[in-house]
Amino acid sequence: MMTDADLVRAARGGSDTAFARLVERHQAPVRGFLRRTLGSGWAEADDVAQETFLAAWASLGRLKDPDGVRSWLCGIAWRKAQDRIRSARRSAARDHAWLDEAETPAGISAEDRMAMAAAMAELAPDVRACVALCLADGFSHGEAAGVLGLPLGTVKSHVARGRARLLKALGGSDDA
Structure with a gap:
């Protein structure tokens, strides 16, 4: 069986198969690390893991210690996770700022706005898009x-x- 160092050398030489073996060997630990680190579900952790392996492929030539490929991959994963966390915080701050600046029609409380947002989130994506366009943005059917x-x-x-x-x-009726 080839060692990590052997696989790194072969991958640096252009072997896609060798890099694929590295991914197979290390994807479970990297994904597990990301799932625990991000705490936001498997899908996001898997997305970040994919970004990690793409970045690793692109920077394989800069790996100093081919025997330490797992720790190197986890370091890349950590930086990618930090980027994702920062991005989520910026996005949440933008959303919060937008909500603070958005005009609230008279008589609609913050609690009702939050209930509306939660109810919208529960709609299927295609239904949500139709409701958003027609009821919120004034589009015709x-x-x-x-x-x-x-x-x-x-x-x-x-x-x-x-x-x-x-x-x-929202506790209303659909009599209209």
Whole structure:
């Protein structure tokens, strides 16, 4: 069986197969580390792991100790995780700033806005897009159908179902 150092040397020589073996050998520990570090679910950790291995492939020539490839990979993963965490914080700060600056229609409390956001998040993505375009952004059903590439009838039913679910989540009725 080839050692990590053997695989690194072969990968540096252009062997995709050798690098693939390194990935197979080290992906579970790197992903496990990222799942524990990010604490945000498997999908995000797996995305960051993929970014880690892409960065490793691009910078394999800079690896000083081929026997220490696992720790090198975890170092890359740590930096990628820090980037992701910083990005999430910036995004949350932008969202918070936008919510603070957004005009709140008279009579809508912060609690109702939060309940609306939570209810929107629970809608299926295509229903949420239809509701956002038609009810929040003022698009006609036809315009939304064109934007989303959905049939007009589908947009109409998504808007109606989405509106009903939002009203229910906010404790209202759908009598309108």
